[in-house]
Amino acid sequence: MTEFLQLHPDRLLPAEPAVRDVARRLYGEVAGLPIISPHGHVPPAWLAEDTPFRDPTSLLITPDHYVTRLLHSSGVDLADLGVGQGDLSEDASRAAFRIFCERWPLYRGTPMKLWFESQLVDVLGVDLVPSGDTADQLYDAVAEWIGRDSSRPRALMDEFDIxxxxxxxxxxxxxxxxxxxxxxxxxxxxxxxxxxxxxxxxxxxxxxxxxxxxxxxxxxxxxxxxxxxxxxxxxxxxxxxxxxxxxxxxxxxxxxxxxxxxxxxxxxxxxxxxxxxxxxxxxxxxxxxxxxxxxxxxxxxxxxxxxxxxxxxxxxxxxxxxxxxxxxxxxxxxxxxxxxxxxxxxxxxxxxxxxxxxxxxxxxxxxxxxxxxxxxxxxxxxxxxxxxxxxxxxxxxxxxxxxxxxxxxxxxxxxxxxAFLSIPARHDMARRLDCGFLAGLVAEHRLTEDEARETAxxxxxxxxxxxxxx
Amino acid sequence: MTEFLQLHPDRLLPAEPAVRDVARRLYGEVAGLPIISPHGHVPPAWLAEDTPFRDPTSLLITPDHYVTRLLHSSGVDLADLGVGQGDLSEDASRAAFRIFCERWPLYRGTPMKLWFESQLVDVLGVDLVPSGDTADQLYDAVAEWIGRDSSRPRALMDEFDIxxxxxxxxxxxxxxxxxxxxxxxxxxxxxxxxxxxxxxxxxxxxxxxxxxxxxxxxxxxxxxxxxxxxxxxxxxxxxxxxxxxxxxxxxxxxxxxxxxxxxxxxxxxxxxxxxxxxxxxxxxxxxxxxxxxxxxxxxxxxxxxxxxxxxxxxxxxxxxxxxxxxxxxxxxxxxxxxxxxxxxxxxxxxxxxxxxxxxxxxxxxxxxxxxxxxxxxxxxxxxxxxxxxxxxxxxxxxxxxxxxxxxxxxxxxxxxxxAFLSIPARHDMARRLDCGFLAGLVAEHRLTEDEARETAxxxxxxxxxxxxxx
Amino acid sequence: MTEFLQLHPDRLLPAEPAVRDVARRLYGEVAGLPIISPHGHVPPAWLAEDTPFRDPTSLLITPDHYVTRLLHSSGVDLADLGVGQGDLSEDASRAAFRIFCERWPLYRGTPMKLWFESQLVDVLGVDLVPSGDTADQLYDAVAEWIGRDSSRPRALMDEFDIxxxxxxxxxxxxxxxxxxxxxxxxxxxxxxxxxxxxxxxxxxxxxxxxxxxxxxxxxxxxxxxxxxxxxxxxxxxxxxxxxxxxxxxxxxxxxxxxxxxxxxxxxxxxxxxxxxxxxxxxxxxxxxxxxxxxxxxxxxxxxxxxxxxxxxxxxxxxxxxxxxxxxxxxxxxxxxxxxxxxxxxxxxxxxxxxxxxxxxxxxxxxxxxxxxxxxxxxxxxxxxxxxxxxxxxxxxxxxxxxxxxxxxxxxxxxxxxxAFLSIPARHDMARRLDCGFLAGLVAEHRLTEDEARETAxxxxxxxxxxxxxx
Missing domain, CATH: 3.20.20.140 (Metal-dependent hydrolases)
Incomplete structure (x- = not known):
């Protein structure tokens, strides 16, 4: 039985229903605002040259030490994830991607899980839960996505509204x-x-x-x-x-x-x-x-x-x-x-x-x-x-x-x-959490909802x- | 459109309805108890001489470093708030009070906001939200309050039940x-x-x-x-x-x-x-x-x-x-x-x-x-x-x-x-929060409500x- | 009016009803699993010799520094609790037990209260709230329990499923x-x-x-x-x-x-x-x-x-x-x-x-x-x-x-x-709290309930x- 990823619209908002209602309204006010990213590590060459991404592993796994370090802690050699290996062959890339998918439960409770799921569903258009069973299908879907013109950095700058x-x-x-x-x-x-x-x-x-x-x-x-x-x-x-x-x-x-x-x-x-x-x-x-x-x-x-x-x-x-x-x-x-x-x-x-x-x-x-x-x-x-x-x-x-x-x-x-593809997910997470915090203050009558909205x-x-x- | 301040009776109590119910009951048991203030910085001369307060700014702003420091962080010169200026002229006092009112949003999320709102409504009897628009009206209302006999320190000791x-x-x-x-x-x-x-x-x-x-x-x-x-x-x-x-x-x-x-x-x-x-x-x-x-x-x-x-x-x-x-x-x-x-x-x-x-x-x-x-x-x-x-x-x-x-x-x-006028608000805040904490223990069946009531x-x-x- | 101890089935689970529902289901999956205790201080002689416990005080109070220290902080001499006194006489044991019962409110808000209540109800089969009034009755009930064959360490290893x-x-x-x-x-x-x-x-x-x-x-x-x-x-x-x-x-x-x-x-x-x-x-x-x-x-x-x-x-x-x-x-x-x-x-x-x-x-x-x-x-x-x-x-x-x-x-x-008798209560507390934490992640749509169940x-x-x- 295959599971499918779903991004719940209320994810990361407070669980208590009345607080969530406030948080949902606050989040609705800021969810669609443009992204301002005043500090990050995207290579400027990507944008200057509008370089297409290479392969799923070098896009999503190898350069992201948030991702590779937990795999390493579970006993995976960084080399097997492509770290320090230069451009990966198709086989090596696919094998590394499989390791990641098989060990997907490692990320439970971490933001990496949330960012990755958001990227899969919202950016890559894939709703498969990573696992050994889905590794190849996921890999192929990402590779197909990489091949599109709309997947190049400049197009994504627009899509993400950065x-x-x-x-x-x-x-x-x-x-x-x-x-x-x-x-x-x-x-x-x-x-x-x-x-x-x-x-x-x-x-x-x-x-x-x-x-x-x-x-x-x-x-x-x-x-x-x-x-x-x-x-x-x-x-x-x-x-x-x-x-x-x-x-x-x-x-x-x-x-x-x-x-x-x-x-x-x-x-x-x-x-x-x-x-x-x-x-x-x-x-x-x-x-x-x-x-x-x-x-x-x-x-x-x-x-x-x-x-x-x-x-x-x-x-x-x-x-x-x-x-x-x-x-x-x-x-x-x-x-x-x-x-x-x-x-x-x-x-x-x-x-x-x-x-x-x-x-x-x-x-x-x-x-x-x-x-x-x-x-x-x-x-x-x-x-x-x-x-x-x-x-x-x-x-x-x-x-x-x-x-x-x-x-x-x-x-x-x-x-x-x-991790260029994760930028919208990261900003979205911060917006949700700040709105949740503000909603908590409203629920305890420490701010009015108007004050909270202005603050958000x-x-x-x-x-x-x-x-x-x- | 003018906003009016309202002190919600459940402010600072936990948001979850069942927990709030317990907290409200506990708070009801202690809300009216006399204030014991075994450590503070009220000048004894105020009480010995029953000195009337001077003006709104020297009562509420200038001597309160909790208040002036946030204004300073937003770029205000402390001198413009009356700090180190001796007795303020009416104009200088009014101008300082205006600066505070205009920058009122700075205090969102801080206890200074809660203490100030409590003082306005419960002590000074004013329900205007501080802003540039309301600054003069607020100033006048506080000045009028200061002029009353019932606003002198000894009378307030009784009113506050200290x-x-x-x-x-x-x-x-x-x-x-x-x-x-x-x-x-x-x-x-x-x-x-x-x-x-x-x-x-x-x-x-x-x-x-x-x-x-x-x-x-x-x-x-x-x-x-x-x-x-x-x-x-x-x-x-x-x-x-x-x-x-x-x-x-x-x-x-x-x-x-x-x-x-x-x-x-x-x-x-x-x-x-x-x-x-x-x-x-x-x-x-x-x-x-x-x-x-x-x-x-x-x-x-x-x-x-x-x-x-x-x-x-x-x-x-x-x-x-x-x-x-x-x-x-x-x-x-x-x-x-x-x-x-x-x-x-x-x-x-x-x-x-x-x-x-x-x-x-x-x-x-x-x-x-x-x-x-x-x-x-x-x-x-x-x-x-x-x-x-x-x-x-x-x-x-x-x-x-x-x-x-x-x-x-x-x-x-x-x-x-x-900040003499803030004493009741500060003690009230502590009582509400302690009752909220106790209510959380009751809700998780770690204390009975009787035990919580005794503890409060x-x-x-x-x-x-x-x-x-x- | 005597109070009776009740262990609420939802104790320590989150208060918000929807989160509690998830937590209760997760806890239900692990509540009955055997206890694995890979680090502790039970004397091996107790098990090798299947030594019966001696008396209520030396079983529950004297050797447990979690318990004695709070009594000490309230002014009790450790000697009066049997610390360093060798085998206690019946009178000394009963007197120490009474001190503990009289000061039972000291433990409000602490895990010692929860562990002790669990031991009383689940292990010792007693539902009296400790107090000066109940001290002797409680002492007698525990002494009676100690006398049973089923109360010896090996039998308890089985009962606790360690x-x-x-x-x-x-x-x-x-x-x-x-x-x-x-x-x-x-x-x-x-x-x-x-x-x-x-x-x-x-x-x-x-x-x-x-x-x-x-x-x-x-x-x-x-x-x-x-x-x-x-x-x-x-x-x-x-x-x-x-x-x-x-x-x-x-x-x-x-x-x-x-x-x-x-x-x-x-x-x-x-x-x-x-x-x-x-x-x-x-x-x-x-x-x-x-x-x-x-x-x-x-x-x-x-x-x-x-x-x-x-x-x-x-x-x-x-x-x-x-x-x-x-x-x-x-x-x-x-x-x-x-x-x-x-x-x-x-x-x-x-x-x-x-x-x-x-x-x-x-x-x-x-x-x-x-x-x-x-x-x-x-x-x-x-x-x-x-x-x-x-x-x-x-x-x-x-x-x-x-x-x-x-x-x-x-x-x-x-x-x-x-504290051998507290082992099940301690493991149970951890299970409840971990399930509560997982339920919170489920409620904020950060984990699916299936993922949470596997993790628990x-x-x-x-x-x-x-x-x-x-």
């Missing part, structure tokens, strides 16, 4: 794909780069000197001194702003922003350039550099997003075999109040500055982030990200931050994904524009 | 206002001081030597030695007890209570008196002094409340312009198990000791505080405080502490406020008397 | 009781030992040298060198495996697994054997030894459970009077991501390794444990333990770990108890067998 999409880019990138999109009159959606300078801010990192050399080349200056590094960074930020960038993104182990005095910064920079900086001093110089980036953000108005406190490549054997971003990055605790104090002392009340702090350490939501964002006009609380971009976590987030910071101090939803609209349509200066 | 109110006072205070209240036969409510010695326990603080000199003067002894400091502290505690005090209150960065040996304490004290103590040694001596206060509490029976782990004056620019307590204090993580171990080893099973630990670091509720309070007869878990004195946070608190500690190990509600009554009427020795 | 029970045992134990059970053809239930080597892994502990000497004697080798210690440990693991053990259990202050190089390990071991190791070096050597245990687990396949981060014997006065395990152990914060990195780098993808990490620090559930277990095939998330083996905590646990790790990465329920069955029947290699 009005704004930010990619993530290296400061040395020439942004040619973005230029091509701007120069192409047939493409009317807005796609912009994001300045992501992490590697240039880790002076004890193995590749740092090479990176900085490249930065000097690209910016046309010299990075022999710290002042040169600052000038090069500023130069590239101008380049990014000229290509439409609205934000910079930063991901380091901690949120530290302690500045050094000028002499000490120059001394440590010199040590780093000679390859002789210690890990500890590398961290000190990095924190100084992050504070410098806050200063630049206050000056040029690029929103600064922070995604800290991830232990990257936790399993060395996996990193050696497969490289980075394959599901072995693990969060660690983060501290905000003391770490951001130096930067906020300098720039925290500057009306031109917007800092958005994301975290997977939920303990700081009510303890530090909401109190901070409820005071500093420059600070916004990033919505749940990565492992906690998920229904229960989003409910906990709203519960934890709203009482001290209201709704006005959050970031608006970001999908943070390179604000969160989806206005807040991301406000936070990212669109 | 049977017990503790203020917060400096150890050197002569407690003249409290004496005046006791000596006044026309005033029958009980208002007592609270001994708050923080500044005398921070030997590395800038003002410490001056403070200690004043302490010596007031107590009539000498504070040249550590023994002298101890004697002076004991002397002032006697003074406070003679004036009705039932508790002392303490707020330091951490909860440390490690004692020093006598020689080391005397040596560090000498360093501090000569102005030469380091920050680190200042912390060591402070922890020793806190342990000494625990010893005194075990001896004289004053309940000792601890409100730790706040980073005060997080934004230096704001502190310079406006001083302390203007909304820029931010919580940090706290540790309890190890920090309190030395004091609890000495005094933790003393039947004469009551320690109440408050926190805004919710992580310690289930991990440390509930397990500790479920063993030590001297230890009580403070109810949610400050940023987490809010509906969702209170639900999380009861969920987190009850299973390991039951209901008997919490503190009873404290409002911790100087215990939490409101008995527990604060037990904890504060009333 | 198909598998692991005890906790010292590595030097000869496992005679376990051998006796295996050799007894009349006993058909499976009871196995668990290897618990903590004391042998704390080289700075006061008794460590004596312990290691005994280990050397029992294993027949020498422990003069670190290599000798390793060989002795391996020898005892073989012994335990030969007697049916399926797991080892470990409880240290932190989860550290940093290995030392061979020379340093030998040097520190030598220091420890001469009694001259510092606390810090003791911790370093212990972390090295724990990593060695992970290596052994990967080799011999014994599941390795970790119960870290408890501050034992928090109150020295109580430890002096009454010894260990009397309710004065308090959790502290734990860190997982960095602490386990060394061991997981070595063995984390070994298909023969199973590590189960339990915690009472709920902050690591979503931040560290779920992300780790969602990648490493060797790592399982332990279900809530000790203070958080409780309804609200279990709901928070499933909410926190499921979204990143699904249901497949948890441990299955463990009761961790020596998996959690109760399959997962513990998978995790403990049964």
């Amino acid at each position: 009005s704004f999409l930010a990619t993530t880019d290296d400061p040395c990138d020439d942004l040619g794909h973005h230029r091509a999109l701007v120069d192409d009159p047939s493409f009317t959606r807005r796609v912009v780069p994001t300045f992501r300078p992490d590697r240039y801010l880790e002076p004890a990192g193995a590749s740092w000197n090479d990176d900085v050399e490249r930065l000097a080349d690209v910016s046309g200056g010299s990075c022999d001194t710290y002042a040169g590094w600052v000038a090069a960074m500023e130069d590239r930020r101008v380049w990014f702003r000229q290509h439409g960038a609205v934000s910079t993104d930063h991901s380091h182990r901690d949120l530290g922003t302690d500045p050094l005095d000028a002499g000490e910064a120059e001394r440590l920079y010199g040590l780093a350039r000679s390859g002789g900086i210690s890990a500890t001093d590398g961290d000190r110089l990095r924190r100084h550099m992050v504070c410098e980036m806050v200063r630049m953000a206050a000056e040029d108005g690029l929103t600064m997003t922070l995604h800290p406190a991830v232990h990257r490549n936790h399993h060395p054997g996996t990193a050696e075999r497969f490289g980075a971003d394959v599901g072995a990055d693990i969060p660690v605790a983060v501290e905000v109040t003391r770490a951001l104090a130096p930067a906020l002392a300098r720039h925290g009340t500057d009306p031109n500055l917007t800092l958005v702090v994301f975290t997977m350490d939920e303990t700081v939501f009510s303890r530090e982030l909401a109190p901070l964002a409820g005071f500093y006009p420059s600070l916004r609380i990033g919505v749940p990200w990565w492992f906690i971009d998920a229904p229960e976590s989003i409910k906990r987030f709203r519960s934890a931050v709203t009482e001290a910071a209201g709704f006005s101090r959050t970031s608006g939803f970001i999908d943070d994904t390179r 609209h604000y969160l989806v349509a206005t807040q991301p524009q406000e936070v990212f200066g669109l | 049977s017990f109110l503790a203020t917060t006072d400096d150890p050197c205070d002569d407690l003249g206002h409290h004496r005046a209240l006791v000596d006044d036969p026309s005033f029958t409510r009980r208002v007592v001081p609270t001994f708050r010695p923080d500044r005398y326990l921070e030997p590395a603080g800038a003002s410490w030597n001056d403070d200690v000199e004043r302490l010596a003067d007031v107590s009539g002894g000498s504070c040249d030695t550590y023994a002298g400091w101890v004697a002076a502290m004991e002397d002032r505690r006697v003074w406070f007890r003679q004036h009705g005090a039932v508790s002392t209150d303490h707020s330091h960065r951490d909860l440390g209570t490690d004692p020093l040996d006598a020689g080391e304490a005397e040596r560090l004290y000498g360093l501090a008196r000569s102005g030469g103590i380091s920050a680190t040694d200042g912390d060591r001596l402070r922890r020793h002094m806190v342990c000494e206060m625990v010893r005194m509490a075990a001896e004289d029976g004053l309940t000792m409340t601890l409100h730790p782990a706040v980073h005060r004056n997080h934004h230096p620019g704001t502190a310079e312009r406006f001083g302390a307590d203007v909304g820029a204090d931010i919580p940090v993580a706290v540790e309890v198990t190890r920090a309190l171990a030395p004091a609890l080893a000495r005094h933790g099973t003393d039947p004469n000791l009551t320690l109440v630990v408050f926190t805004m670091d919710e992580t310690v509720f289930s991990r440390e505080l509930a397990p500790l309070a479920g063993f030590y007869p001297s230890l009580r878990i403070g109810v949610p405080w400050w940023f987490i004195d809010a509906p969702e946070s209170i639900k999380r608190f009861r969920s987190a502490v009850t299973e390991a500690a039951g209901f008997s190990r919490t503190s009873g509600f404290i409002d911790d406020t100087r 009554h215990y939490l409101v009427a008995t527990q604060p008397q037990e904890v504060f020795g009333l | 198909s598998f029970l692991a005890t906790t045992d010292d590595p030097c134990d000869d496992l005679g009781h376990h051998r006796a059970l295996v050799d007894d053809p009349s006993f058909t239930r499976r009871v196995v030992p668990t290897f618990r080597p903590d004391r042998y892994l704390e080289p700075a502990g006061a008794s460590w040298n004596d312990d290691v000497e005994r280990l050397a004697d029992v294993s027949g080798g020498s422990c003069d060198t670190y290599a000798g210690w390793v060989a002795a440990m391996e020898d005892r693991r073989v012994w335990f495996r030969q007697h049916g053990a399926v797991s080892t259990d470990h409880s240290h202050r932190d989860l550290g697994t940093d290995p030392l190089d061979a020379g340093e390990a030998e040097r520190l071991y030598g220091l420890a054997r001469s009694g001259g190791i510092s606390a810090t070096d003791g911790d370093r050597l212990r972390r090295h030894m724990v990593c060695e245990m992970v290596r052994m687990a990967a080799e011999d396949g014994l599941t390795m459970t970790l119960h870290p981060a408890v501050h034992r014997n928090h109150h020295p006065g109580t430890a002096e009077r009454f010894g260990a395990d009397v309710g004065a152990d308090i959790p502290v914060a734990v860190e997982v991501t960095r602490a386990l990195a060394p061991a997981l780098a070595r063995h984390g993808t070994d298909p023969n390794l199973t590590l189960v990490v339990f915690t009472m620090d709920e902050t690591v559930f979503s931040r560290e444990l779920a992300p780790l277990a969602g990648f490493y095939p060797s790592l399982r998330i332990g279900v809530p333990w000790w203070f958080i083996d409780a309804p609200e905590s279990i709901k928070r646990f499933r909410s926190a770990v499921t979204e990143a790790a699904g249901f497949s990465r948890t441990s299955g329920f463990i009761d961790d108890t020596r 069955h998996y959690l109760v029947a399959t997962q513990p067998q998978e995790v403990f290699g049964l």
